[in-house]
Amino acid sequence: MVYSLRPYLFVSRYSLYAVFLLGCLQIQLGVICSVGIWILSEAKLQAAQAHQTWKSPLGLTEQVTTVNSESAQYSKPLPYRLKPTPILLAAPENFNPDLRLPPSLPEPAQNSSPRSLPEPAQNSSPRSLPEPPQQNSSPPTTATEAKTPDAVLESIDTDYHYETDNFGQTNFFLEPTAQFRLRNGNKIFFKTGFNFFEQRGVESITNFPLQVGWQGKIGQLTLQTAAGVDVFNRLPTAINLNVKVDAPISPPRVSSSGRLLSAAIISGNLEQGPYKSNARTLDNQITAWRFGPDLYWQIDRNTSLFSSLRLGNYNDGNSEVQSFSRLERKFGQFSLAANLFTWSYDRDLERTSGYFSPPDFLVYNGEVAWEGDIANFLRCRLAANLGRQRLKGEFDNANTYQTRCTVKLSPSIEADLGYSFSNVRNQETGGSAYGGNSFTGQLRVKF
Numbered sequence: 001m002v003y004s005l006r007p008y009l010f011v012s013r014y015s016l017y018a019v020f021l022l023g024c025l026q027i028q029l030g031v032i033c034s035v036g037i038w039i040l041s042e043a044k045l046q047a048a049q050a051h052q053t054w055k056s057p058l059g060l061t062e063q064v065t066t067v068n069s070e071s072a073q074y075s076k077p078l079p080y081r082l083k084p085t086p087i088l089l090a091a092p093e094n095f096n097p098d099l100r101l102p103p104s105l106p107e108p109a110q111n112s113s114p115r116s117l118p119e120p121a122q123n124s125s126p127r128s129l130p131e132p133p134q135q136n137s138s139p140p141t142t143a144t145e146a147k148t149p150d151a152v153l154e155s156i157d158t159d160y161h162y163e164t165d166n167f168g169q170t171n172f173f174l175e176p177t178a179q180f181r182l183r184n185g186n187k188i189f190f191k192t193g194f195n196f197f198e199q200r201g202v203e204s205i206t207n208f209p210l211q212v213g214w215q216g217k218i219g220q221l222t223l224q225t226a227a228g229v230d231v232f233n234r235l236p237t238a239i240n241l242n243v244k245v246d247a248p249i250s251p252p253r254v255s256s257s258g259r260l261l262s263a264a265i266i267s268g269n270l271e272q273g274p275y276k277s278n279a280r281t282l283d284n285q286i287t288a289w290r291f292g293p294d295l296y297w298q299i300d301r302n303t304s305l306f307s308s309l310r311l312g313n314y315n316d317g318n319s320e321v322q323s324f325s326r327l328e329r330k331f332g333q334f335s336l337a338a339n340l341f342t343w344s345y346d347r348d349l350e351r352t353s354g355y356f357s358p359p360d361f362l363v364y365n366g367e368v369a370w371e372g373d374i375a376n377f378l379r380c381r382l383a384a385n386l387g388r389q390r391l392k393g394e395f396d397n398a399n400t401y402q403t404r405c406t407v408k409l410s411p412s413i414e415a416d417l418g419y420s421f422s423n424v425r426n427q428e429t430g431g432s433a434y435g436g437n438s439f440t441g442q443l444r445v446k447f
Contacts (some may be wrong), residue, residue, distance in 0.1 A: 213227075225245070244270075269292060415444070
């Protein structure tokens, strides 16, 4: 009962922040709209013609059913969410399907829109007599070519996360991302938002992320880069960046219905930025470099394997090694999965730097999940993870319960709503039991 009242207490207690949030989002979304209008202004008259061109299939990445390395596949295609994987969040939350996406599947190169061929030069009509010199004949008119816009707004995705635990820690994230497709098929996106961090004994912190990203293909490789700044209310501005490269090991095979049958993709990741674990970590201005590979293998249409390795270096001199693996098998609307997570730091600096830095942390569990259509417009997923966790040689139960529903509001608007409870630790609690709640959501608007 206490947890069910926390979101409402949060809203009333921080009503001033809610007002401030709405004002900031109006300004930031206004900036995004202004940029989009400026880009599309030259092509406004051709928008009707260009619309048909840009609504053509966008390749396997958007045709294939969303393949979530830690959740069930949808039997209906859903838009692929273009955003950097939030590696810098608390690592045990990798068990949350909403926090991870598989490597993007290779997109076939798109040809530019067909243009009309130049008309052959017309010969002058035969003249029996010279024409009077005073006759001013207008220059021959050429057919105007249909032009495609330099960039088209494809979608705006707004992510929402509200996380609390029984030790007085609150993290709140609200981040909209506008995605544009360029004429050559590459993508650019602009992300902004409002984040809030609260923790006992620390003055609360607000954060305004600003990031610009690009995604494109170089041969068989898919490259995604992003860079930006994090603006804080009482801390210095910090720089953030990430780079991701996806390389297919074997070409993906897709069924006639658009479902992924098999694929093997390896990814390389490099990230740097503030470690947004909690208010105390941000107050200590902790930043981290993290890098490492991901492997995604769709063994057959019902079996998949995901594995990830991360090496981290922190500006306080600490270092980490983190690994996560998941094997999943589907049985119609049901699925079974096994998860294994390990995490170790060179030094335990939680008391000084503020972040959970266990010298030896292990979590393993099994997952049972169901996913299906409740109605034509509503699809839900229920999952339970049961397992064990080991911290400093002591074992304890590790359980996570999750629910998520996707509501199709219209052909171009979808919304995700989710809730999870977990006792997998992301901080040192001594002999006290840990419990964390997470409310998540995403609003997707396609154009």
